[in-house]
Amino acid sequence: MTTEVDYYGLLEIERTADGGAIKSAYRKLAMKYHPDKTGGCTDSEAKFKSVSEAYECLKDPQKRAAYDRFGHAAYTQQQQGGGGGFNGGAGGFSDLGDIFETIFGQSGFGGAGRQQQQRRGADLRYDLEISLDEAYHGKQTDIEIEVSAACDSCDGSGAQPGTGVKTCGTCKGHGQVRAQQGFFVVERTCPSCHGAGRVIEKPCRSCRGEGRVDKAKSLSVNIPAGVDDGTRIRMSGEGEAGARGAPSGDLYIFLHVKRHSIFERDGTTLFCRCPVSFTAAALGGTIEVPGLDGVRHEIKIPVGIQSGKQLRQRGAGMPVLNGRGQGDLVVQIDVETPTRLTAKQKELLEAFRETETGEECPQSTGFFSKLKELWGD
Numbered sequence: 001m002t003t004e005v006d007y008y009g010l011l012e013i014e015r016t017a018d019g020g021a022i023k024s025a026y027r028k029l030a031m032k033y034h035p036d037k038t039g040g041c042t043d044s045e046a047k048f049k050s051v052s053e054a055y056e057c058l059k060d061p062q063k064r065a066a067y068d069r070f071g072h073a074a075y076t077q078q079q080q081g082g083g084g085g086f087n088g089g090a091g092g093f094s095d096l097g098d099i100f101e102t103i104f105g106q107s108g109f110g111g112a113g114r115q116q117q118q119r120r121g122a123d124l125r126y127d128l129e130i131s132l133d134e135a136y137h138g139k140q141t142d143i144e145i146e147v148s149a150a151c152d153s154c155d156g157s158g159a160q161p162g163t164g165v166k167t168c169g170t171c172k173g174h175g176q177v178r179a180q181q182g183f184f185v186v187e188r189t190c191p192s193c194h195g196a197g198r199v200i201e202k203p204c205r206s207c208r209g210e211g212r213v214d215k216a217k218s219l220s221v222n223i224p225a226g227v228d229d230g231t232r233i234r235m236s237g238e239g240e241a242g243a244r245g246a247p248s249g250d251l252y253i254f255l256h257v258k259r260h261s262i263f264e265r266d267g268t269t270l271f272c273r274c275p276v277s278f279t280a281a282a283l284g285g286t287i288e289v290p291g292l293d294g295v296r297h298e299i300k301i302p303v304g305i306q307s308g309k310q311l312r313q314r315g316a317g318m319p320v321l322n323g324r325g326q327g328d329l330v331v332q333i334d335v336e337t338p339t340r341l342t343a344k345q346k347e348l349l350e351a352f353r354e355t356e357t358g359e360e361c362p363q364s365t366g367f368f369s370k371l372k373e374l375w376g377d
Contacts, residue, residue, distance in 0.1 A: 007053075007054035007057055007058055007067065008054075008058070010029075010050055010051055010054040011025040011026060011029065011051065011054050011055065011058065012025055012029070013025045015068070019059065022055065022058050022059055023055075023059065026051065026052075026054075026055035026059075029047075029048075029051045030048065030051060030052065030055075033045075033047045033048040033051060034048055035048060119242060119243070119246055120242045120246055120247040120248065120249055121148065121212075121239050121240035121241045121242040121243075121246065121247065121248045121249040122239060122240040122249045123239045123240075123249040123250045123251070123252060124145070124147060124238075124239040124240060124249065124250075124251045124252070125251075125252050125253075125254060126143060126145055126251060126252070126253045126254070127253075127254050127256060128141075128143065128221070128253050128254070128255055128256070129255075129256045129257075129258060130223065130227075130255060130256070130257055130258070131257070131258050131260075132257055132258065132259075132260040132263060132265065132292065133260075133292055134223065135223075135225075135226070135227050135228070135255075135257050135318070136225065136226075136292040136293070136318060136319065137225055137292075138222075138223050138224050138225035138226070138227070139223050140220060140221070140222055140223070141220075141221050141223065142218055142219065142220050142221070143218070143219050143221055143253075144216055144217070144218055144219075145216070145217050145219065145251070146214060146215075146216055146217075147214070147215070147217050147238075147239070147240055147241075147251075148212045148213065148214055148240040148241050149212060149213065149214075149215050149217060149240075149241050150211065150212055150241045150245075150248075151204060151206050151207035151210070151211055151212055151213050152206075153204050153205070153206040153207065154204035154206070154207060154211060156211045156212065156241065156244070156245045157200075157204075157211055157244060157245055158200050158203060158204055158207060158209040158210060158211035158243070158244040158245070159200045159201065159202060159203065159204060159209070160202040160203065160204050160205065161204075163200075163201050163202040164201065165198040165199065165200050165201065166198065166199060166201055167197065167198060167199075168190060168192050168193035168196070168197055168198055168199050169192070169199075170190050170191070170192035170193065171190035171192070171193065171197065173197040173198070174190070174197060175189070175190055175193065175195040175196060175197040176188060176189060176190055176195065177189075177190050177191075196244070200244075209244075210243055210244070211241070211242075211243055211244035211245055211246075212240070212241040212242075212243060217238075219235065219238060219251070221233065221235070221253060223255070224321060224322060225319045225321070226268070226318055226319040226320055226321035226322070226323075227255050227257075227321060228255075228257065228265070228267070228321070229255065229256060229257040230254065230255070230256075231254075231255045231321070232252055232253065232254055232255075233252070233253040233255070234250055234251070234252055234253075235250065235251040235252075235253065236250050237249075237250065238250065238251035239251050263292065265318060267318070267327065268317050268318040268319070268320055268326065268327025268328075269317050269318070269327045269328055269329075269330060270291075270292070270316070270317045270318060270327065270328070270329045270330065271330045271331075271332065272289065272329070272330075272331055272332070273331075273332045273334055274287060274289065274299075274331050274332065274333060274334065275334045275335075275336045276301060276305075276333055276334070276335060276336065277335075277336055277338070278335055278336065278337055278338065280301060281301065281304070281305050281306070281307075281333070281335040282303070282304060283303060284300075284301050284302055284303035284304070284305070285300075285301050286298050286299065286300050286301060287299050287301060287331075289313075289329070289331055291313075291316045291329055292318075293316065295316070297313050297316050297329060299311050299313060299331050301333070305333050305335070306333075306335065307333060307334050307335040308332065308333070308334075309332070309333045310330050310331065310332050310333070311330070311331045311332075311333065312328050312329070312330050312331075313328060313329040313330075313331070314328050315327075315328065316328060316329035317329050317330075
């Protein structure tokens with residue numbers, strides 16, 4: 001009759017312990033009973049395997065639930081069905097590798113056969129200045145950039161035409177090499193292939209084995225109507241080429257809209273300041289404001305309009321980016337006081353002033369009335 005050892009007892013934890021407590025207990029015991037530290041003691045090695053088996057079961061929520069309900073029978077069945085307990089492979093040692101990774105920043109176990117993934121090329125930024133008119137209508141434009149692109153001679157492989165690459169003899173294609181430091185086994189990036197797992201037999205003469213060269217590239221950029229200052233356009237795969245056939249990065253185009261001589265912008269709303277004569281402000285009338293859409297928008301001036309009053313023309317603003325409709329055009333009225341008057345004009349104004357009753361300008365009349373009250377006059 002075989003006595004089954006309780007996994008919770010092996011790890012010296014309560015049955016209510018959470019995942020963090022389980023992992024912490026396993027690390028402590030694994031370090032204590034590891035064969036390299038105990039000098040190959042048979043009892044310690046058996047203890048180490050038992051502790052790793054317990055941890056392999058309890059760290060998995062589904063395996064733990066089955067173990068809590070059915071005991072060892074459930075976990076043994078999972079192992080036989082490929083569940084992957086300690087006997088199923090290097091699961092326990094992989095987690096011990098997590099311990100070494102925490103201590104040294106590199107993995108001591110479980111790294112065999114891993115190759116360093118190819119690093120994609122760097123993303124690039126390009127700043128493009130456009131006018132407000134171009135932002136309104138959109139445009140197709142060409143840009144020139146200096147970029148590391150795939151080498152034409154070797155098609156980005158880094159190898160001379162007719163030759164190829166071979167498995168690195170130093171790391172045997174793993175991309176990493178192991179070094180023994182006391183009872184620790186530490187993995188480091190292979191110095192021969194720099195983690196690629198492969199080496200080039202004969203490097204390409206044009207790119208010296210890099211698979212990429214610096215060259216000028218011409219790109220056609222579509223700027224949609226309605227873009228704003230700071231809008232970013234992403235061109236996938238148009239950044240720097242990755243080394244030795246790795247994917248290229250992306251190109252990000254940042255738009256900068258130049259100041260306009262008349263219009264200011266806030267989102268889809270266009271603003272402009274429009275000076276009008278004091279007679280037009282007093283008598284009313286109409287003015288024409290040319291919009292960015294090429295249309296002369298007729299704005300009606302109400303009788304007696306004051307400086308600072310804003311008049312809105314619906315649908316005459318900026319187009320909505322990647323959408324439908326347009327914003328508004330807002331015209332702010334600035335009443336201009338004449339500074340150069342003829343003798344006849346002065347005479348007419350003097351005659352007008354003699355006819356004033358105070359009701360023509362109620363705001364100024366009311367203001368001075370309040371001042372008189374304040375002065376007690």
